[in-house]
Amino acid sequence: xxxxxxxxxxxxxxxxxxxxxxxxxxxxxxxxxxxxxxxxxxxxxxxxxxxxxxxxxxxxxxxxxxxxxxxxxxxxxxxxxxxxxxxxxxxxxxxxxxxxxxxxxxxxxxxxxxxxxxxxxxxxxxxxxxxxxxxxxxxxxxxxxxxxxxxxxxxxxxxxxxxxxxxxxxxxxxxxxxxxxxxxxxxxxxxxxxxxxxxxxxxxxxxxxxxxxxxxxxxxxxxxxxxxxxxxxxxxxxxxxxxxxxxxxxxxxxxxxxxxxxxxxxxxxxxxxxxxxxxxxxxxxxxxxxxxxxxxxxxxxxxxxxxxxxxxxxxxxxxxxxxxxxxxxxxxxxxxxxxxxxxxxxxxxxxxxxxxxxxxxxxxxxxxxxxxxxxxxxxxxxxxxxxxxxxxxxxxxxxxxxxxxxxxxxxxxxxxxxxxxxxx
Ligand code: AMP
Ligand code: GLY
Numbered sequence: 001x002x003x004x005x006x007x008x009x010x011x012x013x014x015x016x017x018x019x020x021x022x023x024x025x026x027x028x029x030x031x032x033x034x035x036x037x038x039x040x041x042x043x044x045x046x047x048x049x050x051x052x053x054x055x056x057x058x059x060x061x062x063x064x065x066x067x068x069x070x071x072x073x074x075x076x077x078x079x080x081x082x083x084x085x086x087x088x089x090x091x092x093x094x095x096x097x098x099x100x101x102x103x104x105x106x107x108x109x110x111x112x113x114x115x116x117x118x119x120x121x122x123x124x125x126x127x128x129x130x131x132x133x134x135x136x137x138x139x140x141x142x143x144x145x146x147x148x149x150x151x152x153x154x155x156x157x158x159x160x161x162x163x164x165x166x167x168x169x170x171x172x173x174x175x176x177x178x179x180x181x182x183x184x185x186x187x188x189x190x191x192x193x194x195x196x197x198x199x200x201x202x203x204x205x206x207x208x209x210x211x212x213x214x215x216x217x218x219x220x221x222x223x224x225x226x227x228x229x230x231x232x233x234x235x236x237x238x239x240x241x242x243x244x245x246x247x248x249x250x251x252x253x254x255x256x257x258x259x260x261x262x263x264x265x266x267x268x269x270x271x272x273x274x275x276x277x278x279x280x281x282x283x284x285x286x287x288x289x290x291x292x293x294x295x296x297x298x299x300x301x302x303x304x305x306x307x308x309x310x311x312x313x314x315x316x317x318x319x320x321x322x323x324x325x326x327x328x329x330x331x332x333x334x335x336x337x338x339x340x341x342x343x344x345x346x347x348x349x350x351x352x353x354x355x356x357x358x359x360x361x362x363x364x365x366x367x368x369x370x371x372x373x374x375x376x377x378x379x380x381x382x383x384x385x386x387x388x389x390x391x392x393x394x395x396x397x398x399x400x401x402x403x404x405x406x407x408x409x410x411x412x413x414x415x416x417x418x419x420x421x422x423x424x
Contacts, residue, residue, distance in 0.1 A: 002028035003066030005307075006059070007043065008050050008080065010034045012334070012363035012381045013292035014071045017306070018043050019359060020299045021069070024307035033059065037372055038350075038362020038380060053080050060089050069093065069310060070268075073149055076288050077103035081268075092310040094288050098259060098266040102288040105154075105185045106147045112283060115258040117251055119283045122187035128172040134186060135164040141189040146171050148180030153226060157189065192277040193238040193421070194284065196294045199252060199272065200309055202318040203265035206252045208272075210301050210325045211239035212294040213418055218341060220413045227341045228378055231414030232297040233389060234330045237421040238276055247274065247281050255286070267313055296332040296361050296381045301325045331392040332383040333400055333414045337364075338407040340377035345407060348374045353402035357395050358384035360403070374405050389419055 005027055007018050015038065018030055022042055033056055035045030048055040050072050060068060068084050070076055070093030079096035093099075100107045112119040120143070125131035135142065135158075144167040146154035154177045158164035164186075171181035199208045212234035218224035251272060259266045271287035271294075299306065303324040312321045337344035350365060350372045361383065364376015382403065384395035393415035400410060 002026060004029040004031070004064060005067040005069065006031045006033055006056070006065050007035075007069045007071060008033050008056060008075055009071035010036045010050065011072075011292055012361040012378065013290050013295040015039050015042070015361040015363070016296045016299045016359075016383075017069060017071060017290065019361070020302060020306040024305050026307055031059075031063070031065075036362055036365050036375065037367040038360075038365035050075050051078060053078060053083055056080060057083055057087060060084060061087060065089055067092070067307075067311070067314075071289060073099070073102055073287065073289050076268075077149060090311070090314045092268055092314055094266050094268040095264070097264040098268075099288040100264065101259065101266065101270070101286045103149060104147055105145050105285075106183050108286050109185050109187070111258055111262065115254055115261075117254050117258065117283060118280060120188040120190050122185050124183065124185050126183045128168065131168045131172060131184060131186065132165060135161060135168055138164070138186060139188065140164065143187045143189050144168055144171060145185045145187065146177040146181040147183035147185065148177075150177040150180045151228075153177065154180055155226070190275050190277050190282060190284070192275045195236045195239045195274045195276060195281075196232075196291050197239070197247065197252075197272040197274060198290055198294060198298055199270050200313055200318060200323065201256055201270050202267050202313045202316045203256065203260060204316065205318040206248075206256050206270070207318060207323050208244070208248070208252060209298050210234050211236040211244070212291070212297050213238075214291065214294055215411060215414055218411075220411050225341050227336075229291070229293040229334065230336070230411045231331070231333045231381070232293045233332070233392070233415045233418045234294070234297040234301060237389075237418050243276060243281060247272070251281065251283060267316070293332050293334055293381050296383050297330040300330050300359060300383050300385050301328060326385070328385050328387060329389040329392045330383055330385045331389065331396045331415050332361075332381045333396045333410055334363075334378055334381045335400060335403060335405075335408050335410045336378045337374055337376070338409040340409065344377055346373070346375050348406040350374060350379065350403070350405045352404075356382070356399045356402050358382045358399045360399075379405065379408070389415060389422065393419070
């Protein structure tokens with residue numbers, strides 16, 4: 001029998017997941033909780049917040065929901081997967097214990113140290129005095145990270161000792177990232193190209209998806225503030241077959257094994273944020289979920305039915321299915337509101353020309369007087385798939401010219417670094 005399912009979350013990543021799931025012949029209806037108005041053609045949006053565990057549970061029970069996909073980190077870290085599973089609703093997304101791999105940087109760093117998984121050297125601190133003592137002597141530049149979730153912003157790269165001291169104080173004393181900063185990690189500054197590898201895992205088998213490259217900074221040339229991500233390309237040209245093989249052996253399998261040994265079996269999408277250093281690939285961060293906007297570049301390349309994969313993960317039979325990706329290239333350009341990520345205005349009408357070639361994934365859109373208007377910092381992402389990266393980039397920027405809203409702001413160099421890397 002066809003299933004009614006829920007997808008938790010409301011951004012571009014969730015829209016990409018929903019568009020992929022919509023193709024499944026096994027799904028009857030998709031509800032997005034809360035979703036956003038840009039997804040209305042693909043799902044029914046229900047005004048229940050992604051962190052409202054009881055609200056989600058009640059909705060799932062009263063609507064005979066046959067499967068739940070939990071996309072954002074907060075509900076996973078809060079234990080939404082556990083609650084739904086206990087209620088007999090199959091889920092895609094890790095348990096609270098497994099989500100700690102993203103929920104606590106101290107936990108993930110200690111895990112990597114214990115199991116010999118390559119990562120930046122570090123020290124963890126729960127007291128401001130000892131952290132300040134340490135930054136007097138540590139190598140500079142250094143990296144100061146809040147332990148908990150901080151909307152992807154809890155990382156400060158300190159170029160000088162004074163900056164390191166300031167970072168420690170602002171996180172631990174001024175609590176700029178709230179309670180996330182009660183504990184911190186101070187780690188070695190690494191350099192090298194960054195690669196995102198999202199993977200499907202049921203705790204026994206791990207299947208990496210096609211690699212990708214995020215563009216985190218607000219402005220061209222990787223300048224400006226860190227954002228939730230201004231665009232992504234897939235695959236990532238730095239991630240060669242040799243490196244992939246090495247990552248599988250040194251990072252992916254050891255991580256899955258380590259989580260099992262700790263009694264924290266991970267089932268869902270495990271995101272490896274990697275840096276390819278001169279001393280080999282190292283883990284910069286783990287996320288317990290799909291990346292945003294990487295998902296908007298990766299899922300359009302997935303040829304296997306996403307719902308089939310998610311069910312196999314949930315039921316622990318990932319080894320029995322084959323997962324195929326196209327060997328084409330994808331480029332997602334994010335269009336944001338001017339002023340993002342700091343301050344921006346909302347409520348501008350969004351219009352799309354008819355001849356757009358790519359997929360538009362909405363992140364911040366709502367309805368006003370029956371019209372679609374901007375309602376967030378990141379408004380949407382547009383993804384094109386083509387035989388070459390160059391073509392995919394060109395097509396996505398052609399589409400950007402056909403999407404209109406006041407105060408639109410986007411990077412003009414998504415894919416540029418990847419194109420240069422291809423030529424090396
Ligand atoms: P995260 O939130 O952990 O992904 O960190 C945000 C960004 O900070 C990463 O994408 C890197 O560009 C940078 N970063 C994090 N840790 C390090 C490190 N140890 N060395 C250099 N850059 C880092
Ligand atoms: N694109 C980075 C993240 O999703 O955390």
